[in-house]
Amino acid sequence: MPAPALSATSPVEGLRRRRLGFLEVLAQSVAVLAPTAALVTVPALVVAAGGSLAVPAFAGAALLVVLVAWCVRHAARRMAAVGGVYSYCARGLGPVPGVVCGWALVVAYAALAVSSCTGAALYAVALLAPGHHPAAVALGAVLVAAGAGLVTARGVQLSARLVLALEAVSLTLVLVLLGALVLRGGTPAEGARPTGAVLVDAVPSPGGAALAVLLAVTAFVGFESSSVLGVESRRPLLYVPRAVLWTPAVGGVVLLLGASAQVVLLREAPLEVLLSGAPLDGLVRAEAGGPLPALLDAAAAAAFVACAGGSVTALVRVLFSMGREGVLPRTLGEVRESTGTPVRALLVTLPLVALVPAVALLAGAAPRAVLSGAVTVAAFGSLLAYALVSASAPVLLHRIGELTPAALLGGVVASASCTALLVVAAVAGPWAGGQSLALVFAALMVPGLLRVVWLRRRHPERLARAGVYDEPTRRSVLRAEP
Amino acid sequence: MSDRGLTGRQPGAVQNALAVLEAVSHAGAGVSAREVGELVGLPPATTYRLLNLLVGEEYLVRMPDLRGFALGRKAAGLAGGAPEPRLSRAAKEELGRLRGALRVGVHLVVFGPTSLHCADVDPELPLRDPYLLERHLHAGAAGRLLLADQPDWREVHPPSRLVRLTAETPVRPHQLQARLDETAERGWAAQAGEVHDDVACLAAPVRGADGALVGAVLLTGPRQRPPLEHLPAARGCAAALEPLLA
Numbered sequence A: 001m002p003a004p005a006l007s008a009t010s011p012v013e014g015l016r017r018r019r020l021g022f023l024e025v026l027a028q029s030v031a032v033l034a035p036t037a038a039l040v041t042v043p044a045l046v047v048a049a050g051g052s053l054a055v056p057a058f059a060g061a062a063l064l065v066v067l068v069a070w071c072v073r074h075a076a077r078r079m080a081a082v083g084g085v086y087s088y089c090a091r092g093l094g095p096v097p098g099v100v101c102g103w104a105l106v107v108a109y110a111a112l113a114v115s116s117c118t119g120a121a122l123y124a125v126a127l128l129a130p131g132h133h134p135a136a137v138a139l140g141a142v143l144v145a146a147g148a149g150l151v152t153a154r155g156v157q158l159s160a161r162l163v164l165a166l167e168a169v170s171l172t173l174v175l176v177l178l179g180a181l182v183l184r185g186g187t188p189a190e191g192a193r194p195t196g197a198v199l200v201d202a203v204p205s206p207g208g209a210a211l212a213v214l215l216a217v218t219a220f221v222g223f224e225s226s227s228v229l230g231v232e233s234r235r236p237l238l239y240v241p242r243a244v245l246w247t248p249a250v251g252g253v254v255l256l257l258g259a260s261a262q263v264v265l266l267r268e269a270p271l272e273v274l275l276s277g278a279p280l281d282g283l284v285r286a287e288a289g290g291p292l293p294a295l296l297d298a299a300a301a302a303a304f305v306a307c308a309g310g311s312v313t314a315l316v317r318v319l320f321s322m323g324r325e326g327v328l329p330r331t332l333g334e335v336r337e338s339t340g341t342p343v344r345a346l347l348v349t350l351p352l353v354a355l356v357p358a359v360a361l362l363a364g365a366a367p368r369a370v371l372s373g374a375v376t377v378a379a380f381g382s383l384l385a386y387a388l389v390s391a392s393a394p395v396l397l398h399r400i401g402e403l404t405p406a407a408l409l410g411g412v413v414a415s416a417s418c419t420a421l422l423v424v425a426a427v428a429g430p431w432a433g434g435q436s437l438a439l440v441f442a443a444l445m446v447p448g449l450l451r452v453v454w455l456r457r458r459h460p461e462r463l464a465r466a467g468v469y470d471e472p473t474r475r476s477v478l479r480a481e482p
Numbered sequence B: 001m002s003d004r005g006l007t008g009r010q011p012g013a014v015q016n017a018l019a020v021l022e023a024v025s026h027a028g029a030g031v032s033a034r035e036v037g038e039l040v041g042l043p044p045a046t047t048y049r050l051l052n053l054l055v056g057e058e059y060l061v062r063m064p065d066l067r068g069f070a071l072g073r074k075a076a077g078l079a080g081g082a083p084e085p086r087l088s089r090a091a092k093e094e095l096g097r098l099r100g101a102l103r104v105g106v107h108l109v110v111f112g113p114t115s116l117h118c119a120d121v122d123p124e125l126p127l128r129d130p131y132l133l134e135r136h137l138h139a140g141a142a143g144r145l146l147l148a149d150q151p152d153w154r155e156v157h158p159p160s161r162l163v164r165l166t167a168e169t170p171v172r173p174h175q176l177q178a179r180l181d182e183t184a185e186r187g188w189a190a191q192a193g194e195v196h197d198d199v200a201c202l203a204a205p206v207r208g209a210d211g212a213l214v215g216a217v218l219l220t221g222p223r224q225r226p227p228l229e230h231l232p233a234a235r236g237c238a239a240a241l242e243p244l245l246a
Helices: A022-033 A035-076 A085-093 A095-128 A134-153 A156-184 A206-218 A223-229 A236-268 A271-275 A279-287 A292-325 A343-362 A367-399 A405-427 A434-458 A460-464 B011-027 B033-040 B044-056 B073-078 B089-101 B130-135 B141-148 B173-186 B228-245
Strands: B060-062 B068-071 B105-111 B116-120 B189-192 B200-207 B213-221
Touching: A022 A035, A022 A156, A022 A223, A022 A236, A022 A292, A035 A085, A035 A095, A035 A156, A035 A206, A035 A223, A035 A236, A035 A271, A035 A279, A035 A292, A035 A367, A035 A405, A085 A095, A085 A223, A085 A292, A085 A367, A095 A134, A095 A292, A095 A343, A095 A367, A095 A434, A095 A460, A134 A156, A134 A292, A134 A343, A156 A236, A156 A279, A156 A292, A206 A367, A206 A405, A223 A236, A223 A292, A223 A367, A236 A279, A236 B044, A271 A279, A279 A292, A292 A343, A343 A367, A367 A405, A367 A434, A434 A460, B011 B033, B011 B044, B011 B068, B033 B044, B044 B060, B089 B105, B089 B116, B089 B228, B105 B141, B105 B228, B116 B130, B116 B141, B130 B141, B141 B173, B141 B189, B141 B200, B141 B213, B200 B228, B213 B228
Parallel strands: none
Antiparallel strands: B060 B068, B105 B116, B105 B213, B189 B200, B200 B213
């Protein structure tokens, strides 16, 4: 069998190759999953929707996400890509579903960046100047976005290390805090005031249970983002699949523990704490004095900053990959030589990431509404991408002649579950204004879909290049030359 | 499922992995996973797992079509050090001409996939310690050419081997990285006082037609700065040596 031709350079030349160790690759996924940020926002929403099934809903969501991760891992062990899940999908299902998946990821990462900039500003302002300051939060969001952009521009290694440190600090803080609260025991609500038990012990309707699983899945969004570091990690085919599988597995355990602790605490706390939108903050402020509330704010702010950095890193790499292929304008594929950063993609996206929350906040939107709205949009994008990439894994394996029955089954189950959740989310969600946000997501998908149609008509050759990955060059092969 | 499939307690797995490596080596670049499975006689899932493991560790590489496999450069490291040099008369004459023209030591270094060997040392102005250059790739100019050519220098020369030979030797990974980046960018390497306090050197690479690094012309002198004024001469000699070595 003749060996296929090897080229002298890889199609993704220009990025800083092979710099990141396993911890730094892992940090990318952990930061965007942001267990701390998820712990302070998601469990209360799940409790409100799923009642007594809140913790099982988390377990179910964790199982589903680990299954998706297992599917992503098949591709991640076989190709080192900059587009991450987008590239895997394009190589498996073909360019059109691939670019749809890629655009959904772009929307998701951009929305995550928006939400985490808002979240970081919100908690930082709460830490520094308690009270209601929408203008300060807007300014803070711009500053966080600018800071994330600056660090990302300085090179992937610096941002990965920073994100790792922030995430480690914030996760430790929140786990210590929750542990302290549970050990101290909640102070029961006085007199006849209703407690959270009304909701926590409620038996949910089937729709409510589905919604709870869906909300719990949002806590895991971003676990796949280390797949964009395929070129920059030292042993991509080893580190990336490991990070992609470990992040939701370990994150799932942490989230389950955190959610269980919150359920215990919320059952005894006054009902209005649960309904306040930020019950963990309420719990801490109501039941613990001293430095604990400030500690929570600091931890959450750090986690959101890390998440902003991670989301921007992932976003610009997907855009870079699309630019290199010609799926998007080629200028997005330009790299700054001194740092190996896709600087053009960064310059295009950063103003959007900074201005969207700032404008929304200054126009009078509540910071928490911006935060949860953006997370919801990100969840739609991610679920669509997960459904597509899970379906693509068995196809890719079949194409290269390495399909096993287990991989086929896993892909079908994961893809079908994600599709079902997506449908539930789109049609059955009184979920933080779920209906309208589904429309927002659909509107955001339109430019990507139009681009696909245009490319198919005018430049099918560019579309066919979708999903470039780091190919072995002549130098990496022994005795391949005739 | 564990990624650490190979532990000392699983001799069968080690044997199977080596059998897979051997099968790819015999079948040649481009062999598919199914073919490897048939050659080795292992069930498909086991074969795929072992292949992915060996690709992850970079003993094998996946070809651009994602179907085929070939031996990776790390497999070359298993075979041992630099090739035993057998210099042709023409190559020796080329070095002799440069030695006649310059007042610095002129040496020839040849590279294996992950090692270097001082193939021809200047008899008049010899290297003070060829062994140091061969062992401490991070310090000498020739070693840096080799490291700068690697996808990841840490695989060839782990950071634990960044030994301090003089006060100037780079002993931290980022220091070495900066020097390697510089080397890769300008295409030649130089250092002063990083191997011996009072010796500076300059290395110009000899590359094969496909760009592979095969050797280097190394100039050394007892001075504080690399002999940059001889760079054109060294590169000329390297170019002349290309058809004789590659």
